[in-house]
Amino acid sequence: xxxxxxxxxxxxxxxxxxxxxxxxxxxxxxxxxxxxxxxxxxxxxxxxxxxxxxxxxxxxxxxxxxxxxxxxxxxxxxxxxxxxxxxxxxxxxxxxxxxxxxxxxxxxxxxxxxxxxxxxxxxxxxxxxxxxxxxxxxxxxxxxxxxxxxxxxxxxxxxxxxxxxxxxxxxxxxxxxxxxxxxxxxxxxxxxxxxxxxxxxxxxxxxxxxxxxxxxxxxxxxxxxxxxxxxxxxxxxxxxxxxxxxxxxxxxxxxxxxxxxxxxxxxxxxxxxxxxxxxxxxxxxxxxxxxxxxxxxxxxxxxxxxxxxxxxxxxxxxxxxxx
Amino acid sequence: xxxxxxxxxxxxxxxxxxxxxxxxxxxxxxxxxxxxxxxxxxxxxxxxxxxxxxxxxxxxxxxxxxxxxxxxxxxxxxxxxxxxxxxxxxxxxxxxxxxxxxxxxxxxxxxxxxxxxxxxxxxxxxxxxxxxxxxxxxxxxxxxxxxxxxxxxxxxxxxxxxxxxxxxxxxxxxxxxxxxxxxxxxxxxxxxxxxxxxxxxxxxxxxxxxxxxxxxxxxxxxxxxxxxxxxxxxxxxxxxxxxxxxxxxxxxxxxxxxxxxxxxxxxxxxxxxxxxxxxxxxxxxxxxxxxxxxxxxxxxxxxxxxxxxxxxxxxxxxxxxxxxxxxxxxxxxxxxxxxxxxxxxxxxxxxxxxxxxxxxxxxxxxxxxxxxxxxxxxxxxxxxxxxxxxxxxxxxxxxx
Numbered sequence: 001x002x003x004x005x006x007x008x009x010x011x012x013x014x015x016x017x018x019x020x021x022x023x024x025x026x027x028x029x030x031x032x033x034x035x036x037x038x039x040x041x042x043x044x045x046x047x048x049x050x051x052x053x054x055x056x057x058x059x060x061x062x063x064x065x066x067x068x069x070x071x072x073x074x075x076x077x078x079x080x081x082x083x084x085x086x087x088x089x090x091x092x093x094x095x096x097x098x099x100x101x102x103x104x105x106x107x108x109x110x111x112x113x114x115x116x117x118x119x120x121x122x123x124x125x126x127x128x129x130x131x132x133x134x135x136x137x138x139x140x141x142x143x144x145x146x147x148x149x150x151x152x153x154x155x156x157x158x159x160x161x162x163x164x165x166x167x168x169x170x171x172x173x174x175x176x177x178x179x180x181x182x183x184x185x186x187x188x189x190x191x192x193x194x195x196x197x198x199x200x201x202x203x204x205x206x207x208x209x210x211x212x213x214x215x216x217x218x219x220x221x222x223x224x225x226x227x228x229x230x231x232x233x234x235x236x237x238x239x240x241x242x243x244x245x246x247x248x249x250x251x252x253x254x255x256x257x258x259x260x261x262x263x264x265x266x267x268x269x270x271x272x273x274x275x276x277x278x279x280x281x282x283x284x285x286x287x288x289x290x291x292x293x294x295x296x297x298x299x300x301x302x303x304x305x306x307x308x309x310x311x312x313x314x315x316x317x318x319x320x321x322x323x
Numbered sequence: 324x325x326x327x328x329x330x331x332x333x334x335x336x337x338x339x340x341x342x343x344x345x346x347x348x349x350x351x352x353x354x355x356x357x358x359x360x361x362x363x364x365x366x367x368x369x370x371x372x373x374x375x376x377x378x379x380x381x382x383x384x385x386x387x388x389x390x391x392x393x394x395x396x397x398x399x400x401x402x403x404x405x406x407x408x409x410x411x412x413x414x415x416x417x418x419x420x421x422x423x424x425x426x427x428x429x430x431x432x433x434x435x436x437x438x439x440x441x442x443x444x445x446x447x448x449x450x451x452x453x454x455x456x457x458x459x460x461x462x463x464x465x466x467x468x469x470x471x472x473x474x475x476x477x478x479x480x481x482x483x484x485x486x487x488x489x490x491x492x493x494x495x496x497x498x499x500x501x502x503x504x505x506x507x508x509x510x511x512x513x514x515x516x517x518x519x520x521x522x523x524x525x526x527x528x529x530x531x532x533x534x535x536x537x538x539x540x541x542x543x544x545x546x547x548x549x550x551x552x553x554x555x556x557x558x559x560x561x562x563x564x565x566x567x568x569x570x571x572x573x574x575x576x577x578x579x580x581x582x583x584x585x586x587x588x589x590x591x592x593x594x595x596x597x598x599x600x601x602x603x604x605x606x607x608x609x610x611x612x613x614x615x616x617x618x619x620x621x622x623x624x625x626x627x628x629x630x631x632x633x634x635x636x637x638x639x640x641x642x643x644x645x646x647x648x649x650x651x652x653x654x655x656x657x658x659x660x661x662x663x664x665x666x667x668x669x670x671x672x673x674x675x676x677x678x679x680x681x682x683x684x685x686x687x688x689x690x691x692x693x694x695x696x697x698x699x700x701x702x703x704x705x706x707x708x709x710x711x712x713x714x715x716x717x718x719x720x721x722x723x
Contacts, residue, residue, distance in 0.1 A: 037444060218336040218667040219667055289437065289440040
């Protein structure tokens with residue numbers, strides 16, 4: 001029985017199949033919302049309400065010619081998209097989306113899995129950097145350099161703001177943090193500031209406007225992905241969508257009380273809460289313009305990092321008061 | 324580490340082919356170089372083979388955005404050559420279309436600026452509202468891009484009461500929307516952070532490098548052909564020359580938005596004071612031998628046409644100086660010591676219309692990549708050498 005459960009967990013929910021379908025749905029949701037905010041229609045033709053458009057795009061890209069530049073590091077260039085996708089899918093397995101019980105809410109749950117998820121979410125950034133660097137294209141190289149420069153800006157505020165709810169809950173385990181805030185929903189309000197900081201950092205991590213600097217098309221063409229085409233580009237795009245799901249799931253677990261209620265209610269909870277987070281991400285994307293890479297770093301250290309530290313202080317104070 | 328980044332001839336930031344070669348150190352531009360000649364169409368030569376009337380439609384096709392600017396500039400010159408006095412109503416309608424064109428050009432530019440800065444929502448909104456003014460132009464002229472309204476001695480179509488009412492109603496909507504864009508363009512923090520202080524061009528540099536149009540006015544120089552050398556009916560219409568003193572891309576945005584409001588005022592004045600009478604006078608087929616320089620304030624800046632006639636029904640020489648060409652020298656100055664991220668914005672801020680400004684070709688050896696300057700005479704000899712022995716198609720006289 002345990003084996004079957006593990007298999008279901010890996011392959012169907014919340015593993016490969018679910019994450020693939022849900023990532024494409026999230027891309028549709030993001031595109032549609034973005035389009036409606038801009039007074040456009042968005043995807044309409046493929047499937048009902050254009051729901052199948054991301055899948056159609058994926059299949060189309062898979063069928064396209066796949067070109068590897070002569071001067072690129074062939075092995076590195078080819079293996080990066082698959083490695084990146086594997087990393088993001090692994091991170092998904094750590095989210096407590098299926099509550100068998102508090103002891104075993106996900107395939108692997110242990111004290112400190114919060115740190116592992118954060119670590120796994122940092123790796124895609126390096127994948128993007130390596131992708132840009134191994135393409136040996138000028139635009140990709142600049143894109144790769146920008147990826148790393150931005151990382152120095154948003155990574156510390158993101159860690160600080162995600163860890164402060166954990167400090168309040170007195171646990172480094174995702175399932176326990178979620179359970180803590182379900183029992184005391186009023187305390188979740190304490191983390192409001194951290195939630196806002198984390199939202200902005202996640203937006204930067206996902207490289208969406210105003211932080212879409214590494215692949216700013218009007219400046220450096222495709223940025224890190226300039227030389228990528230066909231299957232590899234399709235995998236990269238899927239990876240970015242999946243990363244959005246995982247990042248939204250992480251924020252929902254830590255700040256919004258997780259996904260209680262077993263298989264079906266838990267699934268419903270997961271969808272509602274991640275879409276709630278992604279709604280804000282789309283809103284930020286539609287209402288801002290792209291800023292410069294130096295502005296990202298100064299913004300992150302001038303505003304985001306102090307706010308995250310302030311959040312930590314608030315949490316410590318509140319913790320002193322309630323205990 | 325210094326290296327060169329090629330921006331163009333094919334690049335997502337450029338709508339037309341031009342080559343900007345940036346020498347960069349990290350993210351900072353140390354040197355810039357502009358190469359022209361990817362879009363040369365030989366329009367000036369073609370103009371010498373067409374009649375005065377045919378050339379109106381040719382000059383209209385110099386640009387797809389300020390098409391009316393080029394025809395008006397040309398037609399004004401020809402009218403001077405033919406000593407024609409177009410009727411008042413014709414001039415009013417000509418000015419009306421010119422101002423509508425300015426609105427559509429500035430709205431288009433606002434959208435492009437938004438897109439270059441990664442603010443796609445702004446782009447979608449301004450282009451949606453640009454449709455309103457495009458519809459007005461279609462109602463007046465029957466066309467959205469090449470209006471075909473000018474003729475030598477006036478305009479080709481008249482306005483009726485219903486059209487006037489429609490234009491005034493649409494203007495009210497446009498005015499309201501423009502106020503929103505003014506608020507957004509000067510207050511949205513991430514957008515302003517991208518525009519302010521970018522592409523600095525001091526007042527002295529702007530004058531020394533012969534910048535024109537909104538680029539010049541954003542450096543605090545109140546220079547506008549409509550005020551300085553009024554043509555058509557601009558001496559009767561009350562309006563202000565809009566300037567800004569920030570000397571950067573934000574200033575150029577502000578100048579363009581302010582000009583939008585001036586356009587609305589001018590159009591309202593024109594429609595309310597529209598004189599009655601004919602819209603055009605009959606023009607002769609030939610012009611006496613003479614030469615003339617015609618100036619016109621296009622949405623992008625001062626447009627100059629030089630026309631020389633030789634007594635026939637065709638011009639002997641037509642020389643076009645599009646406003647974009649006047650701004651290239653200033654662009655190099657603005658790009659230096661900026662960030663790579665600002666290249667599209669700075670370049671877009673002059674509102675470049677590349678094919679308008681293409682009057683030259685550079686000769687590049689396909690094998691060695693070497694560029695050389697070659698005189699017209701030796702080019703002629705070279706072409707004769709290449710075509711030696713082949714039958715000549717027809718007799719052509721080179722004008723120079």
